Amino acid sequence: METPDARSLLDQARAGDAEAFGEICRVHETRLLRQAVALCGNVTLAEDLAQDTLVEAWKCLHRYNGRCQFFTWLCAILLNRYRNALRKNRLRPASMPGGRDQDEFEKHAGNLADHAALPDQAAERREQAVLVRQCVRALPAKQQQVIHLRFYVDDSLEGIAAALGCPVGTVKSRLFHALDKLRKMNAFSAVLSDFKMKGGML
């Protein structure tokens, strides 16, 4: 699933070479940071989360069995750490509206995204993306995980199952329940109807 170079680096890292693992991190850290920002909604917290994820991956590298993409495995660790942090109240979900961190995140994301889009379009797109994330956030944690790994990490169902350590059937079942719930959510329906009315892109 990985390129020969990546496999070679992985072998070196497994042999205890921290520099080799550092090179692997360089490949994945930007994508991982984006995922963390999407989850936390706070760039500072997201950086801590992503860094801790990479360190944990280094410490338990022996657990990676190559049956999924390395990035999927990293994201599974990220999601678990995020869920644990939420349980300990160290983090607040990104979708909670009205907070200072959330405002900061929206501003930051708005500045970064859609440089080419008109301000109105960019604002609409940002607003609707936040709505979608809020809907996902309302799902049970395990369903959030599979939605995140399927749609934002974009791995195969087999890869997701390997990363989460569960059967493919379990992943499919969680996806079914998650998508069915999202379909029923009023907020999501509002996003969809709005999207249909405008007849175009989010």
Place this chain on the structure above:
Amino acid sequence: MKPCAQNRELIVWLALNALHARQARHLRAHLETCEGCRRYLAEIANVTERLAEGEANPDIQASEIFHQKVAGKLRAAKPDSLGEILAAYFRGTVLNWRVALPAIAALAVVGATVITWRQPPVVSSSPKAAIPTALASGADNDLAPTIANYQRVANQSLDKLDALLTRQGNRALPSMPIYTASTLALARQSF
């Protein structure tokens, strides 16, 4: 119009391209005739499209400072040693109730079997329990031929009583004196 209940999961998997070709063919044939299922597929497909477009922050980049921080933390942290790996595996196995509960049950059964196997027979000090032991050792021959003793043995088993009576009956009797006219005369003289 509602979708067919048995097709809802299949429709979701079709929207995710996770359905086998044969099943997908059957389902598509069904969709042509079922408006409820068709509408459900359209709704699920809309959800998946919105989710797929929802990836945020495409322009965020990890800075060199970020990488240096990661590199520093990696140097400070060491990969788990073999002992830690085994401990983590053991913790993971033991804390997994699907493994732990059967293991505990199996250990309990094995423990109970071993204890039962090694437990010595209980020796009672009551007189009733002493009788069979005495019988087994052949000491029953020494039991006084009294009604009380016979009752005690009979309380244990009628077969044992029968065996006891047989043994006592076969026991050699003490030699009896032979009485003759001369011995009777001597006895009469002595009285």
